[in-house]
Amino acid sequence: MLDIKFVRENPELVKENIKKKFQEYKLPLVDEVIALDVENRAAITEAGALRAERNRLSKTIGGLMGQGKRDEAEEVKKQVSAQADRLKELEAKEAELEEKIRTIMLNIPNIIDASVPIGPDDSHNVEVQRFGEPVVPDFEVPYHTEIMERFGGIDLDSARRVAGNGFYYLIGDIARLHEAVLAYARDFMIDKKGFTYVIPPFMMHGSVVQGVMSFPEMDAMMYKIEGEDLYLIGTSEHTMIGRFVDQMVPEEQLPLTLTSYSPCFRKEKGAHGLEERGVYRIHQFEKQEMIVVCKPEESMAWYDKLWRNSVELFRSMDIPVRQLECCSGDLADLKVKSCDIEAWSPRQQKYFEVCSCSNLGDAQARRLKIRIKGEDGNYLPHTLNNTAVAPPRMLIALLENNLQADGSVRIPEVLRPYMGGKTELRPNN
RNA sequence: GGAGAGAUGGCUGAGUUGGUCUAAAGCGCACGAUUGGAAAUCGUGUUCACCCCUCAAAGGUGACAAGGGUUCGAAUCCCUUUCUCUCCGCCA
Numbered sequence: 139m140l141d142i143k144f145v146r147e148n149p150e151l152v153k154e155n156i157k158k159k160f161q162e163y164k165l166p167l168v169d170e171v172i173a174l175d176v177e178n179r180a181a182i183t184e185a186g187a188l189r190a191e192r193n194r195l196s197k198t199i200g201g202l203m204g205q206g207k208r209d210e211a212e213e214v215k216k217q218v219s220a221q222a223d224r225l226k227e228l229e230a231k232e233a234e235l236e237e238k239i240r241t242i243m244l245n246i247p248n249i250i251d252a253s254v255p256i257g258p259d260d261s262h263n264v265e266v267q268r269f270g271e272p273v274v275p276d277f278e279v280p281y282h283t284e285i286m287e288r289f290g291g292i293d294l295d296s297a298r299r300v301a302g303n304g305f306y307y308l309i310g311d312i313a314r315l316h317e318a319v320l321a322y323a324r325d326f327m328i329d330k331k332g333f334t335y336v337i338p339p340f341m342m343h344g345s346v347v348q349g350v351m352s353f354p355e356m357d358a359m360m361y362k363i364e365g366e367d368l369y370l371i372g373t374s375e376h377t378m379i380g381r382f383v384d385q386m387v388p389e390e391q392l393p394l395t396l397t398s399y400s401p402c403f404r405k406e407k408g409a410h411g412l413e414e415r416g417v418y419r420i421h422q423f424e425k426q427e428m429i430v431v432c433k434p435e436e437s438m439a440w441y442d443k444l445w446r447n448s449v450e451l452f453r454s455m456d457i458p459v460r461q462l463e464c465c466s467g468d469l470a471d472l473k474v475k476s477c478d479i480e481a482w483s484p485r486q487q488k489y490f491e492v493c494s495c496s497n498l499g500d501a502q503a504r505r506l507k508i509r510i511k512g513e514d515g516n517y518l519p520h521t522l523n524n525t526a527v528a529p530p531r532m533l534i535a536l537l538e539n540n541l542q543a544d545g546s547v548r549i550p551e552v553l554r555p556y557m558g559g560k561t562e563l564r565p566n567n
Numbered sequence: 568g569g570a571g572a573g574a575u576g577g578c579u580g581a582g583u584u585g586g587u588c589u590a591a592a593g594c595g596c597a598c599g600a601u602u603g604g605a606a607a608u609c610g611u612g613u614u615c616a617c618c619c620c621u622c623a624a625a626g627g628u629g630a631c632a633a634g635g636g637u638u639c640g641a642a643u644c645c646c647u648u649u650c651u652c653u654c655c656g657c658c659a
Binding site: 179182183185186187189190192193195196197198199200201203204211212214215216217218219222343345367386388507509511516 | 577586587614615616617618619626627628629633639640648649
């Protein structure tokens with residue numbers, strides 16, 4: 139979310155930015171919101187003057203009452219009452235205008251970074267760099283659930299009976315591999331990158347949900363607990379960032395470099411390709427996440443560090459990846475710059491998304507009123523987030539890339555301590 | 568889940584028969600005086616958002632958990648919600 143003052147002072151820049159994002163239909167919003175802002179400030183000024191007058195008269199009444207001059211006090215009361223209607227009218231107008239302005243501001247996209255490639259949709263995203271050789275083995279790589287089944291590692295049929303489509307039982311070594319990946323990623327972020335490990339709440343109040351996402355997003359993603367004002371989180375970012383909403387953070391604490399673990403629950407309403415026989419897009423998964431809150435001038439450096447962390451992490455598990463930069467049209471409105479880290483799928487012989495790294499600039503901080511108490515005054519920090527690992531989806535890449543010709547799966551060295559020292563998984567039969 | 572008590576500035580904490588609350592006092596912090604330097608002492612200052620404004624200053628409005636209500640006027644009275652503490656119950 140942009141600052142209304144910024145829009146007021148730089149309307150042309152904001153419009154240029156909207157064009158870059160191929161959202162021409164939003165252009166009229168700029169002039170509209172500026173007009174509403176003028177009206178709103180006029181109302182605020184007039185209401186302020188009326189309240190000042192009311193406060194002054196009320197004090198007079200207090201004085202008169204104290205002296206026992208009841209009749210005179212009654213006279214002054216009438217004067218105050220005379221203004222009451224106008225003030226009420228203005229207050230209603232203020233509330234209405236503010237709501238309208240906020241709604242529009244939420245729809246005006248953040249100013250994207252100058253380096254973001256321009257394009258209308260995800261087909262124009264740009265592959266920046268590949269890391270590791272995308273190997274195509276000379277044997278057939280089966281569908282990921284089939285690999286898991288060879289180890290007796292997955293039961294989707296029972297999961298469907300118990301919870302419905304989009305859930306899974308992971309069993310035995312596959313379940314253990316799932317946890318190994320999370321534990322390794324956690325330790326990687328703690329020990330190698332110096333991030334602070336956090337386990338946040340996995341549920342939150344409706345007011346927090348409304349703070350961290352828009353209504354359509356909420357409707358499409360969030361599960362609600364019946365009879366309670368509680369929602370299951372769709373990502374730990376919800377409660378990790380929610381922690382700072384309306385807070386003033388001392389500058390000494392920056393940069394906040396956090397790595398959080400949580401299960402994630404998503405309705406995936408309207409999402410195509412909720413696959414019946416896989417764990418690619420599902421209602422429940424687990425994620426190790428990176429969150430950074432930093433000074434504005436440092437956010438781009440952190441952005442580069444964050445996506446490189448993901449690359450390093452995946453390469454250490456022998457998974458080839460590439461960095462795919464989101465073009466302007468594919469960039470969510472809140473984001474300044476964003477890229478996906480995609481893992482190589484030998485079966486499909488293409489890359490698929492496993493991490494998403496975003497620099498939100500100060501948009502999220504402004505929207506959620508997260509502020510930094512600095513030496514030279516207060517300011518809005520920049521916020522960033524990135525996926526470390528999100529299994530079971532990432533297990534698809536892990537299994538496919540480490541599958542051997544004889545049907546066994548090699549366990550990457552870094553994961554072995556978390557697998558009881560095993561070097562490979564052997565099929566049951 | 569039941570009963571009771573609470574939520575006030577960076578912290579502690581007064582204020583609850585509505586009216587100089589323009590939120591006491593203390594601590595902390597910043598600056599200054601004093602000192603060879605420091606401690607102690609003394610003095611001054613010390614929330615945020617918004618409006619007004621070329622800038623600054625001055626001024627204005629709002630904010631005492633959140634939201635709503637009563638009133639000429641609410642930290643104070645009423646309602647709803649959230650959270651905290653104590654006791655009981657239940658529980659990994």
